[in-house]
Amino acid sequence: MGHGGGGQLSAELVQHLFLPSFGEAARTATPTDAHVLTLGNGVRLAFSTDTYVVRPLFFPGGNIGELAVYGTVNDLAMSGAQPLALSTGFVLEEGLEMDVLGRIAAAMGAAALKAGLQLVTGDTKVVEHGHGDGVYINTAGIGVLPAGADIRPDRARPGDVVIVSGEIGLHGIAVLSLREGLEFGTELRSDTAPLNHLVAAMLAACPDIHALRDPTRGGLAASLCEIAETAQVGIEFDERSLPVPEAVRAACGFLGLDPIHVANEGKLVAIVAPDHAEAVLAAMRATDVGGSAAIIGRVVEENGGVVVARTGLGSTRIVDRPLGEQLPRIC
Amino acid sequence: MGHGGGGQLSAELVQHLFLPSFGEAARTATPTDAHVLTLGNGVRLAFSTDTYVVRPLFFPGGNIGELAVYGTVNDLAMSGAQPLALSTGFVLEEGLEMDVLGRIAAAMGAAALKAGLQLVTGDTKVVEHGHGDGVYINTAGIGVLPAGADIRPDRARPGDVVIVSGEIGLHGIAVLSLREGLEFGTELRSDTAPLNHLVAAMLAACPDIHALRDPTRGGLAASLCEIAETAQVGIEFDERSLPVPEAVRAACGFLGLDPIHVANEGKLVAIVAPDHAEAVLAAMRATDVGGSAAIIGRVVEENGGVVVARTGLGSTRIVDRPLGEQLPRIC
Numbered sequence: 001m002g003h004g005g006g007g008q009l010s011a012e013l014v015q016h017l018f019l020p021s022f023g024e025a026a027r028t029a030t031p032t033d034a035h036v037l038t039l040g041n042g043v044r045l046a047f048s049t050d051t052y053v054v055r056p057l058f059f060p061g062g063n064i065g066e067l068a069v070y071g072t073v074n075d076l077a078m079s080g081a082q083p084l085a086l087s088t089g090f091v092l093e094e095g096l097e098m099d100v101l102g103r104i105a106a107a108m109g110a111a112a113l114k115a116g117l118q119l120v121t122g123d124t125k126v127v128e129h130g131h132g133d134g135v136y137i138n139t140a141g142i143g144v145l146p147a148g149a150d151i152r153p154d155r156a157r158p159g160d161v162v163i164v165s166g167e168i169g170l171h172g173i174a175v176l177s178l179r180e181g182l183e184f185g186t187e188l189r190s191d192t193a194p195l196n197h198l199v200a201a202m203l204a205a206c207p208d209i210h211a212l213r214d215p216t217r218g219g220l221a222a223s224l225c226e227i228a229e230t231a232q233v234g235i236e237f238d239e240r241s242l243p244v245p246e247a248v249r250a251a252c253g254f255l256g257l258d259p260i261h262v263a264n265e266g267k268l269v270a271i272v273a274p275d276h277a278e279a280v281l282a283a284m285r286a287t288d289v290g291g292s293a294a295i296i297g298r299v300v301e302e303n304g305g306v307v308v309a310r311t312g313l314g315s316t317r318i319v320d321r322p323l324g325e326q327l328p329r330i331c
Numbered sequence: 332m333g334h335g336g337g338g339q340l341s342a343e344l345v346q347h348l349f350l351p352s353f354g355e356a357a358r359t360a361t362p363t364d365a366h367v368l369t370l371g372n373g374v375r376l377a378f379s380t381d382t383y384v385v386r387p388l389f390f391p392g393g394n395i396g397e398l399a400v401y402g403t404v405n406d407l408a409m410s411g412a413q414p415l416a417l418s419t420g421f422v423l424e425e426g427l428e429m430d431v432l433g434r435i436a437a438a439m440g441a442a443a444l445k446a447g448l449q450l451v452t453g454d455t456k457v458v459e460h461g462h463g464d465g466v467y468i469n470t471a472g473i474g475v476l477p478a479g480a481d482i483r484p485d486r487a488r489p490g491d492v493v494i495v496s497g498e499i500g501l502h503g504i505a506v507l508s509l510r511e512g513l514e515f516g517t518e519l520r521s522d523t524a525p526l527n528h529l530v531a532a533m534l535a536a537c538p539d540i541h542a543l544r545d546p547t548r549g550g551l552a553a554s555l556c557e558i559a560e561t562a563q564v565g566i567e568f569d570e571r572s573l574p575v576p577e578a579v580r581a582a583c584g585f586l587g588l589d590p591i592h593v594a595n596e597g598k599l600v601a602i603v604a605p606d607h608a609e610a611v612l613a614a615m616r617a618t619d620v621g622g623s624a625a626i627i628g629r630v631v632e633e634n635g636g637v638v639v640a641r642t643g644l645g646s647t648r649i650v651d652r653p654l655g656e657q658l659p660r661i662c
Contacts, residue, residue: 001425004457013455017429021436025443027416027451035451037416037473039374049418049471053456085358085368087380089469091422094332098348105352112356120358120366123469124344125384126335127660131464136456138420140380140471142368329458 002324004053006217006263009324033075033214036145046081048072049140055329057104057134059175061189062265065107067331068137070194070265071216073115077196078212078268080151080203081143083117088139090124093132104135115194117141143196148207155210156231160299161277163270165198165284166191166292168220169248172262172327177251184251193266198287202270205283211271216331218322219261223269224307225321232304236316237297239309260309261322263330271299333655335384337548337594340655364406364545367476377412379403380471386660388435388465391505392520393596396438398662399468401525401596402547404446408527409543409599411482411534412474414448419470421455424463435466446525448472474527479538484602486541487562491630492608494601496529496615497522497623499551500579503593503658508582515582524597529618533601536614542602547662549653550592554600555638556652563635567647568628570640591640592653594661602630 002009019026027035034048052068073083088108092101112119170191177188195214202209211231213223220242228235244252244259252259266289272280277295284290307319333340350357358366365379383399404414419439423432443450501522508519526545533540542562544554551573559566575583575590583590597620603611608626615621638650 001457001459004423004455010455014453017433018436018453018455021433022440022443022450023437025440025448025450027449035416035418037451039475041372041374043370043372043374045376045473047416047418047473048452049420049469050454051420051422051456051469053422053458085366085378087366087378087471089380089382089420089471091382091384091467092335102348102352105349106354109353109356112353117356118358119353119356120368121379122345122349123381124335124341124349125382125467125660126332127384127464127467128332130461133458133462136422136458136467138380138382138454138469138471140418140420140469142376142378142473144370329456 001328005324005328006222007322007324034079034081036079044145046076046079046143046145048075049138050075051136051138052331053136053329054331055133056178059178059190060187061174062192063104063107064135064137065104066111066192067265068139069108069111069115070192071331072139072141074195074214076141076143077199078214079145080149080199081145082196082200083115083141083143085118085120086112086139086141088119088122088137091132091136092124092126093134094126094129096134115196146203149203151209151212153211153227153230156227156233156271156299158233158299158301159274160210160271161274161295162235162237162297163272163281164243164294164296165268165290167243167245168264168267169244169259169262171265172330173248173251175330176327184247186247188247191264191266193289195266195268198284198290201283201287202280205279206272206276209270209272212268214268215264217263219263220269221260221319222321227271228307229305234300234303235297235307236300237309239311241294241296243292243294260319263327332659336655336659337553338653338655365410365412367410375476377407377410377474377476379406380469381406382467382469383662384467384660385662386464387509390509390521391518393523394435394438395466395468396435397442397523398596399470400439400442400446401523402662403470403472405526405545407472407474408530409545410476411480411530412476413527413531414446414472414474416449416451417443417470417472419450419453419468422463422467423455423457424465425457425460427465446527477534480534482540482543484542484558484561487558487564487602487630489564489630489632490605491541491602492605492626493566493568493628494603494612495574495625495627496599496621498574498576499595499598500575500590500593502596503661504579504582506661507658515578517578519578522595522597524620526597526599529615529621532614532618533611536610537603537607540601540603543599545599546595548594550594551600552591552650553652558602559638560636565631565634566628566638567631568640570642572625572627574623574625591650594658
């Protein structure tokens with residue numbers, strides 16, 4: 001199960017199995033969420049895919065259909081691209097109720113409209129009862145990159161500022177609470193949302209954003225570790241500056257989880273040159289999904305490849321990418 | 332199970348569930364294998380997706396990895412496009428042997444090289460043991476359309492010639508024989524192969540090919556019915572002119588199947604104006620996958636939307652699209 005969790009084992013599966021096996025046909029130089037294709041005439045396309053195996057199919061604040069649309073939209077947006085079209089591939093388990101499938105498809109249609117893209121091509125396969133979990137959904141998306149945008153994890157450089165777009169840990173805890181029948185006083189809702197409009201607002205404020213990641217599986221820790229490793233820089237952040245909702249903090253305390261390892265959906269982490277940080281932050285806060293955006297840390301020269309958290313007690317600790325997965329089947 | 336078989340029930344699921352539920356976000360006017368996106372500067376992209384749930388994972392002549400690459404390459408090729416890049420989305424069942432996954436990935440890499448494209452972006456999810464069948468693979472592909480190509484099922488017009496690129500029924504019977512432990516004297520091998528080079532050769536001979544389909548799930552019958560219905564024309568063909576290998580004919584007789592309903596992989600059916608038929612046929616026969624190409628029938632004005640077969644006895648019969656699926660989990 002760990003190999004699907006988005007952590008260290010997932011990265012190893014890609015590095016040690018898929019890339020060598022694909023051989024010369026593989027083109028996955030840096031661990032970006034979307035691949036950029038440059039066409040003959042200079043048009044740059046972003047291309048990305050994700051498969052969604054979340055359980056349960058419906059959860060507070062969202063469902064698998066919304067996740068499947070926003071997840072791929074957000075992967076495209078992390079390269080700066082605005083989404084153009086999405087493909088949808090369904091694996092249905094025999095016996096799935098048509099009504100359930102209809103509600104999921106309707107959520108996908110509404111999500112696509114909200115993100116401003118079209119669902120253009122699809123495929124449906126059915127597997128025998130017991131060989132699936134109701135429905136698995138793959139989406140692949142094409143987006144167009146604005147001229148000038150060059151957003152890659154390896155562009156993080158010492159002095160850059162680290163910004164998080166809002167409260168962390170909501171999606172993971174919302175799904176987990178429902179699945180395990182836990183209650184934490186307030187009802188936690190997933191933060192699933194499209195990020196492409198937020199990214200457009202950020203690029204309007206500063207066309208030279210260095211890096212963007214959406215901290216889904218593996219949480220904020222995985223995103224920061226990936227940026228630090230890829231760019232071979234250190235990243236320092238202050239735990240007290242992290243926007244962690246009280247209910248997430250309580251749930252994590254109860255479950256023995258660290259909020260920075262918990263999956264998010266409609267959130268991003270941005271690496272921005274210090275001169276542009278305030279303008280980008282202001283642009284983010286003016287959007288509906290970026291209202292709680294905050295500067296949480298900065299990129300440093302020391303400790304290349306390592307993420308260091310400053311704790312509430314003034315000490316520091318090294319932040320690891322989770323090995324496997326804290327919460328399976330979260331997206 | 333029938334809703335995933337590529338027949339009438341699959342078409343109804345799209346028409347009556349997905350399209351109404353997706354609402355305004357859906358763009359699926361005609362049942363093409365690939366959707367064509369026109370970018371601002373006139374570049375035309377083809378975009379297509381397919382999910383592969385075939386059992387068993389390895390079969391005579393191929394495996395799920397090759398199918399997953401060639402299947403989407405061929406869907407792109409049916410719009411005339413040459414493939415540029417493919418995404419890969421894996422759903423792995425917990426406990427799948429790494430060696431098996433490595434062999435599948437290696438087959439995908441080799442297949443991508445053969446088709447001349449790159450595997451550029453991917454995703455892996457793992458589901459609990461018992462919740463999958465080893466591996467499900469989704470691929471989505473982007474291709475570039477040559478200038479002038481306008482290949483759509485609704486362009487079939489009375490007088491056009493119907494060409495099949497080679498022997499039919501091989502993939503379906505090869506998979507079924509292995510799955511059911513049947514033997515038919517000679518070993519039948521799947522015909523899985525990329526069709527993009529064949530299509531390039533056909534377009535070089537005649538840039539104005541009217542329609543192309545690859546008769547996979549639902550077989551040749553489903554492809555011809557779809558063209559006839561979409562273009563509202565009749566299609567007539569002669570059963571005796573169908574290139575059906577003797578072993579397929581024997582197996583179909585034994586199993587009570589009609590070869591025109593059996594799935595193919597590396598085959599296409601082309602609708603071409605009569606003036607261009609001989610040139611296209613010659614170009615097809617000069618390729619390694621089109622050596623047995625044959626003219627099997629023509630498009631007629633009568634019986635709009637209906638496919639009619641002329642039998643060996645001189646009588647005629649109406650060819651139906653299969654309702655559900657003859658052979659489940661065939662691709």
